[in-house]
Amino acid sequence: MKRNVGKVVEYLPFLGIVAVICTASWLAGRSSLVSRPSLVRSPVRR
Amino acid sequence: MAFDLDEQLNGSRVGFFTDTSICIGCKACEVACKEWNQVPEDGLDFTGMSYDNTVGLSADTWRHVAFVEQRTPMGRQEPGVGDMDFRWLMSSDVCKHCTQAACLDVCPTGSLFRTEYGTVVVQEDICNGCGYCVPACPFGVIGKRETTGVAAKCTMCYDRLPAGEEPACAKTCPTDSIQFGDLDELRERADRRLRQVQEAGMTSARLYGRDPDDGVGGMGAFFLLLDEPEVYGLPPDPVVTTRDLPSMWRHVGVAAAGLLAGIAATAWRRR
Amino acid sequence: MSQTDVRMDGSAETRADREATPGSAGRRRERLVTQRAQTDSYYGRPVLNEPTWKDHDIAAYLFLGGLAGASSTLAAAAELTGRPNLARASKVGALGALGGSLYCLIHDLGRPERFLNMLRVFKVTSPMSVGTWILTAYGPQAGAAAATDVSGLFPGLGRAATVGAGLAGTALATYTAALITDTAVPVWHEAYREMPFLFAGSAAASAGGLGMLAAPLAEAAPARRAALLGTAVECVAATRMERRLGPVGEPLRRSRLLRLGEALSLAGALAGVTIGRRSRVAAMAAGAALLAGSACTRFGIFHAGMESADDPKYTVQPQRRRLAKARAERELA
Ligand code: SF4
Ligand code: SF4
Numbered sequence: 001m002k003r004n005v006g007k008v009v010e011y012l013p014f015l016g017i018v019a020v021i022c023t024a025s026w027l028a029g030r031s032s033l034v035s036r037p038s039l040v041r042s043p044v045r046r
Numbered sequence: 047m048a049f050d051l052d053e054q055l056n057g058s059r060v061g062f063f064t065d066t067s068i069c070i071g072c073k074a075c076e077v078a079c080k081e082w083n084q085v086p087e088d089g090l091d092f093t094g095m096s097y098d099n100t101v102g103l104s105a106d107t108w109r110h111v112a113f114v115e116q117r118t119p120m121g122r123q124e125p126g127v128g129d130m131d132f133r134w135l136m137s138s139d140v141c142k143h144c145t146q147a148a149c150l151d152v153c154p155t156g157s158l159f160r161t162e163y164g165t166v167v168v169q170e171d172i173c174n175g176c177g178y179c180v181p182a183c184p185f186g187v188i189g190k191r192e193t194t195g196v197a198a199k200c201t202m203c204y205d206r207l208p209a210g211e212e213p214a215c216a217k218t219c220p221t222d223s224i225q226f227g228d229l230d231e232l233r234e235r236a237d238r239r240l241r242q243v244q245e246a247g248m249t250s251a252r253l254y255g256r257d258p259d260d261g262v263g264g265m266g267a268f269f270l271l272l273d274e275p276e277v278y279g280l281p282p283d284p285v286v287t288t289r290d291l292p293s294m295w296r297h298v299g300v301a302a303a304g305l306l307a308g309i310a311a312t313a314w315r316r317r
Numbered sequence: 318m319s320q321t322d323v324r325m326d327g328s329a330e331t332r333a334d335r336e337a338t339p340g341s342a343g344r345r346r347e348r349l350v351t352q353r354a355q356t357d358s359y360y361g362r363p364v365l366n367e368p369t370w371k372d373h374d375i376a377a378y379l380f381l382g383g384l385a386g387a388s389s390t391l392a393a394a395a396e397l398t399g400r401p402n403l404a405r406a407s408k409v410g411a412l413g414a415l416g417g418s419l420y421c422l423i424h425d426l427g428r429p430e431r432f433l434n435m436l437r438v439f440k441v442t443s444p445m446s447v448g449t450w451i452l453t454a455y456g457p458q459a460g461a462a463a464a465t466d467v468s469g470l471f472p473g474l475g476r477a478a479t480v481g482a483g484l485a486g487t488a489l490a491t492y493t494a495a496l497i498t499d500t501a502v503p504v505w506h507e508a509y510r511e512m513p514f515l516f517a518g519s520a521a522a523s524a525g526g527l528g529m530l531a532a533p534l535a536e537a538a539p540a541r542r543a544a545l546l547g548t549a550v551e552c553v554a555a556t557r558m559e560r561r562l563g564p565v566g567e568p569l570r571r572s573r574l575l576r577l578g579e580a581l582s583l584a585g586a587l588a589g590v591t592i593g594r595r596s597r598v599a600a601m602a603a604g605a606a607l608l609a610g611s612a613c614t615r616f617g618i619f620h621a622g623m624e625s626a627d628d629p630k631y632t633v634q635p636q637r638r639r640l641a642k643a644r645a646e647r648e649l650a
Contacts, residue, residue: 010371010373011373013373013420013424014373014377014417014421017377017381017413017414017416017417017420018417018608018612020413020417021384021410021413021414021417021527022410022527022530022531022605022608024409024410024413025406025407025409025410025413025527025530025531026406026530026531027409028405028406028408028409028410028467028531029402029403029405029406029531029532029533030402030531030533031405031467065335067338067339068334068335068337093360095360098360101362102359102362102366103366104366112359114359118350119345119350120339120340121338121339121340121345122339122340122344122345123339123340123343123344123345124340124343124344124345124346125345126343129348131348131350148501151440151442151443152442152443152444152445152499152500153440153443154435154438154440154443154445154446154449155431155434155435155437155438156437156438156440157434172431172434172437173427173428173431173434174426174427174428174429174431174432174434174435175426175427175428175431176425176426176427176435176445177368177369177370177425177426177427178443178445178500180366180367180368180369181365181366181368181370181500181501181502181626182499182500182501183365183366183501184364184365184501185364185365186363186364186365186366187366188366189366189369190369190427191427194427194428195426195427195428196427196428197427221334221335221337222334222335225335242336242338243338243339245338246338246339246340246341247339247340248338248339272339274357276356276357276358276359276364276629276633276637277356277357277359278359279358279359279360279362279364279629280364281364281632281633281636282633282636282637282640283636283637283639283640284501284636287499287500287501287506288442288499290498290499290506290509291441291442291444291495291499293509293510294444294494294495294498294499294509294513295441295495297494297509297510297512297513297514298491298492298494298495298513300513301491301494301513301514301516301517302487302488302490302491302492302513302517303487304514304517304550305387305390305487305490305491305517305520305521306390306483306484306487308517308521308543308546308547308550309387309390309391309394309521309524309539309543310394311542311546312394312525312538312539312540312542312543312546313391313394313395313397313398313400313539314398315538316398
């Protein structure tokens with residue numbers, strides 16, 4: 001049991017990194033829609 | 047290969063010739079190596095593998111004596127165990143100090159280097175413990191030491207050679223199964239010895255690693271074996287992994303160009 | 318210095334024991350020779366030493382490096398075709414993945430504080446050395462690309478960095494194939510022809526997945542197509558690899574992680590180009606499936622290699638076949 005917990009813990013940094021990447025990227029993908037207009041005008045309408 | 051190590055070193059390349067036909071399995075080499083090089087303890091287990099409790103080469107085992115028990119005659123020798131045919135093969139394994147050494151090729155820090163004697167040595171103070179050399183070695187020789195975090199393997203007693211001393215294992219070997227010396231001379235001696243052993247009825251005797259045209263360009267430590275290499279835990283036809291590296295880089299190049307073209311194509315269309 | 322000179326009698330001559338031959342102590346009594354079973358290993362012990370790499374570091378790095386590299390390429394393509402949101406999301410994702418890559422790489426070292434020792438040398442014979450320099454070239458550009466985009470400062474510099482990172486990214490996403498195939502591990506080494514394509518495909522699929530997850534639907538078309546194309550390339554490369562490797566490919570064919578990875582990637586890619594075009598939620602789910610699929614594929618490849626290093630038959634048998642073939646060819650000639 002303890003060994004298994006130890007094993008799962010080893011993967012936590014990786015899972016954390018992936019979660020951070022997804023969140024940051026998701027926020028970045030929304031930022032210009034929410035607040036600041038993009039520097040390059042998008043020809044594609046939302 | 048354009049680069050000829052033997053020529054570069056101008057005949058000063060040294061090596062081991064391990065003649066397993068006269069090994070008595072005393073493990074004095076294992077002990078002498080540990081003592082001289084201060085190699086730490088590597089587990090005290092009873093494996094049940096004949097008299098071998100050392101198991102194999104690793105960061106903390108630089109000489110390893112293999113014990114193989116077979117119900118086969120040893121040439122024309124009387125085994126003296128009743129009606130049974132029996133032979134005991136013993137062989138002291140060590141780093142091969144390959145002419146084309148994969149460990150050295152892949153080391154990203156330059157910690158592994160080729161010495162003036164033609165041997166391959168790890169510099170403990172440079173190695174960052176990336177562990178690349180471990181899966182690169184086709185013989186399973188080098189390892190990463192848990193306690194220090196850096197790679198370790200046989201140095202052919204790099205610190206004894208300048209003093210004109212032979213490596214500790216060769217020095218201690220009571221039967222001269224481990225012979226140290228000038229590699230060219232050892233190769234000649236091995237050829238003579240092979241003929242002698244074969245004439246004595248051991249037709250399965252062969253030299254392993256003597257041939258400079260093999261997959262690792264010949265080994266600085268080579269062997270006279272009495273059976274197939276794999277029986278002793280040695281790869282039958284080892285090839286330095288970097289031999290395919292030029293082709294690997296070409297494939298990587300094509301894949302990278304493909305990735306660029308593919309992603310460019312996906313963005314081409316507006317919708 | 319060629320022979321032992323320690324003697325009980327102090328003489329320095331080569332002694333005769335060295336010349337002893339089997340049988341010199343007495344001739345064998347005639348008896349029937351028992352047929353010997355062919356052994357092809359030393360007590361079943363592996364020939365190779367087990368790689369010290371940990372999957373949660375190195376397999377994770379294979380995934381994160383691919384994600385970072387392909388995301389940068391996707392970001393450059395998106396920016397140049399006027400899709401700023403996809404570009405920004407991909408740049409930020411790439412920077413995050415780069416940070417994760419560095420963490421994993423350094424964490425796996427036995428002496429992390431000596432990380433910089435890799436900048437002492439440049440060796441083409443060492444993919445890890447080449448990779449270090451690729452990271453050194455790619456990292457600052459990826460960082461600058463993300464920072465300028467998010468802050469809105471120095472747009473010109475940002476554009477140059479974006480393109481630079483996009484180009485270097487393709488190298489980062491594919492060199493890792495050379496990194497693992499340039500070893501004696503049978504499955505990895507033998508697969509060196511397909512591995513770069515598998516990794517490129519898997520990287521494109523994960524970058525596409527991240528783009529679908531993060532970018533608005535109207536801009537995510539390149540991400541959807543990259544995911545589909547990447548998944549297709551990945552699956553074809555994997556199938557070819559498994560077939561071509563023959564007996565050595567057994568650990569690959571047995572790998573449940575690889576099957577799971579393929580299933581997730583295919584499901585994500587197909588969902589992405591269908592319902593993922595209309596529904597934001599579906600696109601996010603498809604993107605997450607693609608990311609998970611790519612990660613499973615990398616872990617699967619990693620473990621199949623470890624398995625092949627751990628069993629002597631994968632090392633010994635192909636080599637024996639090679640020797641037999643060479644012998645047959647010699648005899649024919
Ligand atoms: S046997 Fe292995 S560790 Fe020794 S020189 Fe050859 S590749 Fe390096
Ligand atoms: S572990 Fe040390 S010796 Fe081995 S390749 Fe890495 S830096 Fe070189």
